[in-house]
Amino acid sequence: MLKNLKLKLYHNGSNGDAQGLTASASGLSYVSSHTTDHIFYTVPSSINSLVERVRIASNGYVNIGTGTAQQQLTVQNSAQHSLIRVIAKSDSDAGIDFGDTADTDIAGIRYSNSTDSLAIIASADTRVVIDSSGRVMIVGGSSPSQVGDGQLIVYSSD
Numbered sequence: 001m002l003k004n005l006k007l008k009l010y011h012n013g014s015n016g017d018a019q020g021l022t023a024s025a026s027g028l029s030y031v032s033s034h035t036t037d038h039i040f041y042t043v044p045s046s047i048n049s050l051v052e053r054v055r056i057a058s059n060g061y062v063n064i065g066t067g068t069a070q071q072q073l074t075v076q077n078s079a080q081h082s083l084i085r086v087i088a089k090s091d092s093d094a095g096i097d098f099g100d101t102a103d104t105d106i107a108g109i110r111y112s113n114s115t116d117s118l119a120i121i122a123s124a125d126t127r128v129v130i131d132s133s134g135r136v137m138i139v140g141g142s143s144p145s146q147v148g149d150g151q152l153i154v155y156s157s158d
Helices: none
Strands: 005-012 018-024 027-033 038-046 049-056 062-065 073-076 093-098 107-112 117-122 125-130 136-138 152-154
Touching: none
Parallel strands: 062 073
Antiparallel strands: 005 018, 018 027, 027 038, 038 049, 049 062, 093 107, 107 117, 117 125, 125 136, 136 152
16 A cells, blocks of 8 residues: 555644654655644755755745745745746646736736747736747737837847
8 A cells, every 4th residue: 555655753733733744765745734834855965954945934925945935935046046937738828927806817928839929918918929930029919910000010130
């Protein structure tokens, strides 16, 4: 059933709190659900210490990597580049939406895998598109009807 399980320590408190540690050949997991931070460790940096990878603070802020959560989600790597990847199916969009409680996707950045284009959206309309050939189209649709139709189109010098 659990043949890779090497060690499991777990406590369920009477007031609904729980702490647990599971170590196996496939990795290490830590769970803590009470009023303090939730911390997840992986990869020993030495025999007696682990490297913190993710912390969920008691205020709900999440920190991934090094440093301290400064907003609801902080991704930091003090040693090298820090990147976030948003990956979607080859015929779907990948992106980040911005909004408020009344309109959760009023703005955003979208990459269309099907057209190899990047769009910047504001007020729920596409405002800037960079197409697969590097052309930049500002305001209006994705393909203006003619030069001089009131839209600014910037082409590369190639």
